[in-house]
Amino acid sequence: MGENTIIRFEHVTKQYDDDSPVLQDVSFEIExxxxxxLLGPSGCGKTTVLKLIAGFIEPTKGNIYFNGKVINNLPANKRQVNTVFQDYALFPHLNVFENIAFGLRIKKIKNDEITRKVKEALKFVNLEGYENREIKEMSGGQRQRVAIARAIVNEPEVILLDEPLSALDLKLRTEMQYELRELQRNLGITFIFVTHDQEEALAMSDEIFVLNGGKIEQSGTPTDIYDEPINRFVADFIGESNIVSGTMLEDYVVKFTGKTFDCVDAGFNKSEDVEVVIRPEDLEITLPEKGKLQVKVDSQLFRGVHYEISCYDSEGNEWLVHSTKKAIVGEEIGLFFEPEAIHVMRHGETEEEFDKRLEAYEEVNG
Structure with a gap:
C-alpha cells in the first residue's frame, strides 16, 4: 500500500443471503x-462500494482499510467520511445554517466555533449570506451546495457523493460539474463520486473505476479509459464506438472489413480473432477513392457542434461518424483514419489479463 493510499479494498465481496453477490472479489486503492x-450501469455495484466505505453495510468477505487500518466493523459515525446523497437529505424544518451545523451540534462543539465553521463552509460553496434562508426557498443547485457544505464542515478525509447531480437540469448539471471539481481541488479532500453518466465521469475525474456485474472492468485516468478500453463493455459504455470483428495478423498489422491496416497494437497471437474499435470523431470524411473504407451514408443528424452520420460498408458493418462536414444521405463516401485511431482488443479480456499480457510481451521484446 502506497504512502498516499487512504482507502484500500482487498478481495471484497458483498452478498445478501443466498442471492448472487452484488460485489465480487473487488480490490482497488484510493489515494x-x-x-x-465509480461509473457503471444500474445494479453494477457502484453504490454498494460507496455504502461499504461509509460503513452503512459490512463486507461478506475481504477487508477494507482506511489509512492502513481495517475498518470492516467500524461504525459509520466513527469514520472520517461524509456522504452527499442523491436527494441531499436536508432537513426541511431547519434553515441553511442549522442544516450545516447539525453534525457539529451533535458533537457538542461550542457555538462560536460552530458559527465560524459554518460561515467558512458557506464561503467555500459560494453561499455567503444564505444562513437564514429556508431550504424550500433554495434552488436545486443551491440545495446541493448546502449538502456539500454540511459534509465539509465536519472536516472529513473523504467525501462520498451518490449521484448528487442526477436531479438537476442539463445546464445546471454542467455548471455543478465544474463547481464540484473546483471545490475538490480547493479543499484537497478525496472525493468519491458515483454516476452512470459517462460524460460526467470523463469531465470530472482524476481516475475512473468502470464497474459491471459487481466487478471492476477497468480503472485508470479518463484518457486511459477512453483511448484504451480493455474490452467491448468498456468501449461500448464509455462514449460512442465503432466496434467490428477483426484478425490480428501480427504485431502492428490488423485485418478487418476484408482489408489489412497498420495499427499501433502488439502482444497478440498471430492470426488471433480480435475486436477493433475506432471512435466516431477519429473518422474523416473524404472522397471514396481516398478513403481507407468506402461506405454509404444511411442517415444524418445535426448535433450542434458536429453532424452525426450513420454509414454502412459493403459487409453490412455500421460506422458512426462525428464530423463538421455535412454528408448527403444515399451517397458513397470514403472514411480515412490514422493507425493511431485503431484500437485492438482481445475478446473478453480482463484488466488483470491485459496487464499480464503486456508485461509478458515487454519481457520478451524488451
Whole structure:
C-alpha cells in the first residue's frame, strides 16, 4: 500500500443471503486528494462500494482499510467520511445554517466555533449570506451546495457523493460539474463520486473505476479509459464506438472489413480473432477513392457542434461518424483514419489479463 493510499479494498465481496453477490472479489486503492468516479450501469455495484466505505453495510468477505487500518466493523459515525446523497437529505424544518451545523451540534462543539465553521463552509460553496434562508426557498443547485457544505464542515478525509447531480437540469448539471471539481481541488479532500453518466465521469475525474456485474472492468485516468478500453463493455459504455470483428495478423498489422491496416497494437497471437474499435470523431470524411473504407451514408443528424452520420460498408458493418462536414444521405463516401485511431482488443479480456499480457510481451521484446 502506497504512502498516499487512504482507502484500500482487498478481495471484497458483498452478498445478501443466498442471492448472487452484488460485489465480487473487488480490490482497488484510493489515494488522498484525488477525485475518483465509480461509473457503471444500474445494479453494477457502484453504490454498494460507496455504502461499504461509509460503513452503512459490512463486507461478506475481504477487508477494507482506511489509512492502513481495517475498518470492516467500524461504525459509520466513527469514520472520517461524509456522504452527499442523491436527494441531499436536508432537513426541511431547519434553515441553511442549522442544516450545516447539525453534525457539529451533535458533537457538542461550542457555538462560536460552530458559527465560524459554518460561515467558512458557506464561503467555500459560494453561499455567503444564505444562513437564514429556508431550504424550500433554495434552488436545486443551491440545495446541493448546502449538502456539500454540511459534509465539509465536519472536516472529513473523504467525501462520498451518490449521484448528487442526477436531479438537476442539463445546464445546471454542467455548471455543478465544474463547481464540484473546483471545490475538490480547493479543499484537497478525496472525493468519491458515483454516476452512470459517462460524460460526467470523463469531465470530472482524476481516475475512473468502470464497474459491471459487481466487478471492476477497468480503472485508470479518463484518457486511459477512453483511448484504451480493455474490452467491448468498456468501449461500448464509455462514449460512442465503432466496434467490428477483426484478425490480428501480427504485431502492428490488423485485418478487418476484408482489408489489412497498420495499427499501433502488439502482444497478440498471430492470426488471433480480435475486436477493433475506432471512435466516431477519429473518422474523416473524404472522397471514396481516398478513403481507407468506402461506405454509404444511411442517415444524418445535426448535433450542434458536429453532424452525426450513420454509414454502412459493403459487409453490412455500421460506422458512426462525428464530423463538421455535412454528408448527403444515399451517397458513397470514403472514411480515412490514422493507425493511431485503431484500437485492438482481445475478446473478453480482463484488466488483470491485459496487464499480464503486456508485461509478458515487454519481457520478451524488451
Amino acid at each position: 488522498k486528494g484525488k477525485f475518483y468516479t
